[in-house]
Amino acid sequence: MDSSTLRVIKRLTLIATLFALVVIALGAYTRLVHAGLGCPDWPTCYGHLWAPDSVSEISSANIAFPDAPVNLDKTWPEMTHRYLASSLGLLCLIIFLLGFKVKKTVSKFPFRHTVALLILVIIQGLFGMWTVTLKLWPQVVTLHLLGGFSTFGLLLLLHLRLTQPIKPVKETMIPKIRLLAFSVLVILFGQIMLGGWTSSNYAAMACLELPLCSMAQLSSQDFVQGFNLLQQIGPNYLGGQLDGGARIAIHAMHRFGALAVLLLSLMLITTLYQNRYVKLALALATMLIIQLLLGLSNVYFGLPLYNAVAHNIGGALLLATMIVINFRLYQQRKKRA
Template sequence: MIEKTSFSWGFRLAVLATALACVVVVLGAFTRLADAGLGCPDWPGCYGHLTWPTTDEHVVAAEALFPEAPVEHDKTWPEMVHRHFAGTLGLLILAITIITWRRAAKTGEPLPRMHTLGLLLLVIVQAAFGMWTVTLKLWPQVVTAHLLGGFATLSMLWLLVQRLGQRQWRVSSATLSRLRGVRPLALLVMVLVVMQIALGGWTSSNYAALACTDFPTCHGEWWPAMDVARGFNLAQSIGPNYLGGLLEGEARTAIHMAHRLGALVVSVSVLLLVVRLLRLGGACKPIAFTLLGVLLLQVSLGVSNVLAHLPLAVAVAHNAGGALLLLVLVTLTHRLYTAQSKQPVGA
């Protein structure tokens, strides 16, 4: 836990970085869902440009340089806008890390130095996965790991905001004891949500979101024919190009159904957590209702994706909803683990 400091501008930088990370996550989802992940065949530039080829002359030169990848303007700009925002976020996290370490060394304040260092290392790894996403032609393992890395970066930034902002509950000793009893369930729910996000990434990267176009059944059946072994073959070789997916129908159906079942498990676990929080009352009530609201929104968006055949805006919103659900759980877990007993008057 961090003692109160005057590091308010560090808190503001963390808030700015978190907001930027939200933009990066949404842009990443838009890029992936708009099939623009290979909008630029090279990295970190785009057809050798810092932005993307726009003039006819630049397009001709770009296609001569990459004859196997003709320029598609509706796919080049999302990819490069995402890269520029991600690069800016990386520089901001680097600045936060350097400033935090220097401030701590100079003043001796108990600032979260290792937290910022971990963030910086995570962003470096994310950059590598961003490069491999292109060079390995949207290999599902890399795309899913890249998505998880983005969510992890956002979560760590939000946790940094909580730590620097001294966001803690102060409750009675009796309530503190009851809050501690909720910690295991909150952690379990968070793990389940992360697993569901990974399943969502695997569904998206294997183009299995429309493997079932009806709901709640799939192909008119409650348990359709599925090829689980192929659908979840994590050792699959690196193919020539995974744009559009390479798996056959039953393998994609297995992935889609796993994501649906995961959503059911997550929904039940979140509802159990909401009930526990409501029983505690007090400061737990607002976050319980927030959890419930985000869960209902996320489930509604997921069902809409199926019934409306994956409209881009809804699919991007579903991705953002997953991030929001994770952030609410990060907030809750931080509150549970940092809650302090109220000091009696005159102590």
């Protein structure tokens, strides 16, 4: 019985991981079409479970929310994102409950991992609420994005822990590779945070030159305002509240972060390849090239919607690649121990 339950958990973690990627993509789409406040209340939408659609319902909603008239082009992305995210939370709850069922009978079942995952999705739900009630306050929007990527990463890691066997190891270079791989993972997560901060402050188009911003723009950077974590709560942050200099500073830092990820990743790719981790090296190189091209295309083509969504998906897949690499190296450390 427990073995069949464990098989169900393994399948659910895979489904939930893929589902989390869809939620990340839809969240990016919702931000990019400025639909984050498509429904000004939470958890309902103008008091409805979906959105007002009849003439009388829309008229009543506009009277109830005079500062946020109904725009059906923005209500559907917001509510679809809410319901899909809630469904993902339900999946994580089911995984937790099934894990609780088998934790005493399945050897080394990572139950604490399922606890952490459940706590994270609960926090994500709160951030989803605050995103609306605090009117897209950049700090909350950025943390909500990071929470989404973290949920995706934890689900992937849980699936790996449940399904991947320990493999033999070439011992000589593992400690150095492991340290470098973990460093890339940390820097990448920081870069994702910068990407979230860039998006939540609407700074993606602050600099249109490649590969660097113009000297005039760089000289006008305002890092104090750009990275002010105490922005006032209350204003509507749809479209952003920062001036041009602050947005340029944010955008420039995101580019420098990308450069740091690129350089460290190239070092890791070389080291992996030299130590016969060819598949891992090729996977990382492929994702790195795709993500770099998507980022450059965002600037060159003026932030086209589906390219920008793909850039978010690419960030998640690059994170997944680094999680797999670190997991493989960690497995081998456990084997030697």
